[in-house]
Amino acid sequence: MKKILLPTDFSENSWNAIKYALQLFKNDTCKFYLLNTYTPAIYHVEYVLVSPAQFGLGDVIRENSLKHLDTFEKKIEKEFNNPKHTIESISAFNTLILEIKEVVIEKGIDYVVMGTKGATGAIEVLFGSNTVHVFKNIKCPILAIPENFEFEAPHEVLFPTDYEVHYQDHHIKPILDILSFYNSRVNILNVSYGYDLSEQQEKNKQNLEDYFKEVAHLYHSVSGQTVPQAITNFQLKSRINMLVMINNKHSFFENLFFKSTINQIGFHLTIPFLVIPIQTNKT
Structure with missing residues (x-):
């Protein structure tokens, strides 16, 4: 069974990468891990030192993350409904790179599939800084899908x-x-x-x-x-x-x-x- 990690920020761009992965591996028995990471917009030292729950922020952000993950899971089941594929969602209070590193090791991930941002000339922007950092730091095959790319079989x-x-x-x-x-x-x-x-x-x-x-x-x-x-x-x-x-x-x-x-x-x-x-x- 292939294990494939799908980081998502719930954007159209990340949904497009998820669709690509589901089609590319449609003939494989796969477990897909939908991953959303979150950190509060206000990131004070005391927020980290004290339980986030005491601020009431962590719960709201986490609930929002879980709700969107559930929506994506249902969307996948409705649009693809592939009996060879199972989906598991992960919502994590962490930075994207650190969480990907941990999940790759913990779950034995075979591929990370993620979307890239639109082109403006600089590669950092062309791919999005997240994608470039993943290329640099994650010791796992990474498949980066350009924005708006429609699936084509890799002939x-x-x-x-x-x-x-x-x-x-x-x-x-x-x-x-x-x-x-x-x-x-x-x-x-x-x-x-x-x-x-x-x-x-x-x-x-x-x-x-x-x-x-x-x-x-x-x-x-x-x-x-x-x-x-x-x-x-x-x-x-x-x-x-x-x-x-x-x-x-x-x-x-x-x-x-x-x-x-x-x-x-x-x-x-x-x-x-x-x-x-x-x-x-x-x-």
Whole structure:
């Protein structure tokens, strides 16, 4: 059984991500955890030191959270009614990142699926700071769904790589698990800077070949482009339904998202983005 965490702030954006997850995993036996976290708008030290109930705020906020979670549960049952899926709601007085960390470990979560905010140029805003922080801090595959994205089966998947990762089961299995019910093809994209692959990179490439041997896959090598340009250009000429990247601290993933030039890269993502951590809580 797959265990999938669905953080929600009850926005249309988060509902859209929930719908995507329910459709993507419709053929899987799954347990979905709907998660809402809350902290009071007024966050005084004395509020934390003394029981929140004494202020009367915590109860109201919690009741509101539980009520909205119940509404979402009923909405899921009404619209999807999938006997393979069970839903459990979690309402937590905590920050989003800390609670996701705890739930991922406690429940043995396989994927976190969450919505992203609309594009305005800066990646922090494009994804929403919450999503970027989740990418950075959560050791679990994260699937980020762009605002207003309508579900498409992931028939064509784009997987950019610099072949610097020694691929292991926990890197590739989440990809294969998603693709197992779809007639998918993986497009492995390498951006060349005029150098031949090192011996280690060649080994990693062969290792990747072994993992994808049961799946349709194609290798692509481009030069004279940055990674964001290569991804954007590939999307323009091919109908890609999902982007997959491994969050290797020393790879272009980190350069792509977490450097100071973040607002200059013009990286506009319009498709679901699966981010695989280099290490997971299960390794």
